[in-house]
Amino acid sequence: MLFEATDECTFPTEPAFLVPVEVKKTLQYGEDHYGVFASEPIPAQTKIWAWTDRVKKIHHTALGSHIKSNFGDDKKLIQLFLRQGFVLPGEGNDQVFNSNPTDAGRFMNHSNSPTCGPDGTLRDIQKGEELTMDYSFHGNPKWYRDICERYGVLTEAEIARNAK
Template identity: 25%
Template sequence: MVATRAGASSIHPNTTTQPPAMRQGVNSHPNKTKTAAARAKETPKSSTHGFCVPYEIRPSTIAGRGVFALEPIKRGTLVWEYAIGRSVVEYRNESDLRTRLDGATRQEARDVLEHIYIWKDAAVEIIDDAKIWNHTPNPNTGYHPDDPDIGGGLGSYALRDIAAGEELTDDYGDHHELAWFEGLCKEFGATSCTDLGRKIR
């Protein structure tokens, strides 16, 4: 894995050029009897579901593709919102995540695992274009710059003023770690976001 939360994903290709009516998320056809893992398997394409600012996906000098601001973003602005079923799916245990990976090739499973991060006790799969967000030890987004408790530590805020055309970056080393998830990554030959973030400092 290179220093990216996404790169080219065979499971969730970029579809931001589709009109909004054509984009579907986890809750497009809700079925409350399905588990999070079952709903995630049905998650079709990536989209703008959690983004609060205009952006585009294009080649990155950091790695693969990246997320770039289309307009200036002021310090403290909510850039991306953590919304279960709209921008993320949470897996609270290994069994649910294994269900998500059922039927995937080894490469597809690795791709999914390398685009999951850990927040407290959950493995969080990003199901929108935020999975393209690249890592750097000096990011321009993260917890709110004035109070990390704003938003409950969820979502990404501008840590400083961000210029139009600038790539949005995150520090993967700030994410948490779960032993069962790290074990699953090793099983499939994946590098977790947390591990990558700690290696690239």
């Protein structure tokens, strides 16, 4: 279940994150890759991120024109855009590509032993520990697979499969 931000939400260090975090390079995932790390201990079952207006919803039928008008033919920028976005599962949700270019949520990496799930932390998180999720939770519709293949980007489902 997604947690939507309200006027009462405060973001201690990064927009959309409800807990103190920092973004750091994660060379184990490749050059120029980043991850989200706890700035202090976080108890299990803590909501860590809120859905804000920073997440732009793009219907899959408009995705091609969005890419063209924002990135032209710059393949590296297009790949980055696709890598940092996501598709939610479920009827209706799987028709929309979600882009969050201005919040650190885009830096959450996949793990087969994730520290976080859709509803928050799965266990106690230590200060300095990376916040990760299982990408296999996200949607993987054909239009998403096709556009990722077109630009040479692994889908989140492929990343999850390759990590096993």
